[in-house]
Amino acid sequence: MAELQLKSLVKTYGNGFKAVHGIDLDVKEGEFMVLVGPSGCAKSTTLRMIAGLETITGGEVRIGDRVVNDLVPGKRGIAMVFQNYALYPHMKVRRNLGFGLQLRRTPKDQIEAATNEVSGVLEIEELLDRLPKQLSGGQAQRVALGRALIKQPEVFLFDEPLSNLDAKLRASMRVRITDLHQRLRQEGRPATVVYVTHDQVEAMTMGDRICVMKDGYIMQVADPETLYERPANAFVAGFIGMPEMNLFPAVLTREGNIPCLTADGQTIKVTDGLSHRITTGDGPVTFGIRPQQLHVVAPGTDGAFTATISHIEFMGHEINLHVRLGDAQLVAVVPTDSFDTHFARGDRVGLRPSGSHVHLFDAETGENVSLGQGSN
Ligand SMILES: Nc1ncnc2c1ncn2[C@@H]1O[C@H](COP(=O)(O)OP(=O)(O)O)[C@@H](O)[C@H]1O
Ligand SMILES: [Mg+2]
Structure with a gap:
């Protein structure tokens, strides 16, 4: 697991629109950092630059002691969970889970052991032989989570992973994800997380710290209590x-x-x-x-x-x-x-x-x- 740093990070899109205005952010090793803000404030743009899915116009992304600006996503030590799950539709859950390891040429018995462990943690054992279309939204999201977890990445990136779920399921997934984060911490393999949401309840209940964004600027970075008691400005x-x-x-x-x-x-x-x-x-x-x-x-x-x-x-x-x-x-x-x-x-x-x-x-x-x- 590693620290993540953004230094003077800038994004200008091809049409000339400046979406991110030189932001600085330090995410500590093992920290659960939430990026929150209204739609269009550049949460996804920022996350996608960290992931390597979007080019960086200026500044730096560092993961651990490496500048990763020019690395392809697969070489950055990250795993990403999306709102729409992005499972491979023609692969059963078991293969969806193991595919990342297969690409890395992990031996078969190790893939099987890892699949069993992750599906146990996420309680998806009984889903292993289903196709994604045979899963409910909540089940699909647990598989997507498992697919990230199995890779043991240095940094987990989440982009509104619970937005497609109904309110009740969202609340239970919130607890599941934070429990998982704490459990990894207790087991001595803490996970560094950047979690994007527009939902302030998710931000407040899940984040060790929260980074509030507006129009491509950071308005405040603080723990939930400080944000609530001592907001830096009227927007926060x-x-x-x-x-x-x-x-x-x-x-x-x-x-x-x-x-x-x-x-x-x-x-x-x-x-x-x-x-x-x-x-x-x-x-x-x-x-x-x-x-x-x-x-x-x-x-x-x-x-x-x-x-x-x-x-x-x-x-x-x-x-x-x-x-x-x-x-x-x-x-x-x-x-x-x-x-x-x-x-x-x-x-x-x-x-x-x-x-x-x-x-x-x-x-x-x-x-x-x-x-x-x-x-x-
Ligand atoms: N490919 C693109 N070209 C131009 N502008 C874009 C592109 N993608 C996103 N934007 C703009 O950048 C801003 C930030 O978008 P986004 O990062 O998706 O926001 P959020 O995830 O916070 O809702 C928005 O104003 C959006 O319209
Ligand atoms: Mg977004």
């Missing part, structure tokens, strides 16, 4: 977390040392948990608060904005209260059992952001200006 803040973080324009002023924030012509004081973190002067900002940290109180309560309920979503254990604050549409999550008040559309409610969970972002650059001095 809005992308990670459900429902999405509320982001709306506000103006920051100070009364003594106390930060005051004005939105929709209303000014609230945020008395605790914020002032010592702010690294910007007075002026326009983007106010960020997660729906779970926006507390519904009586209108007129200190530290609360007054807003109007526009829509109510009953989720079972909680209610998503959609409210309008001037031009901004916000969401507050209210635990069903903690609140016996009956809400109705058009009601006025107070919304008190929890000070220690308020984020402020630069109104122009989107950079988080509430992470404190000398942090990160």
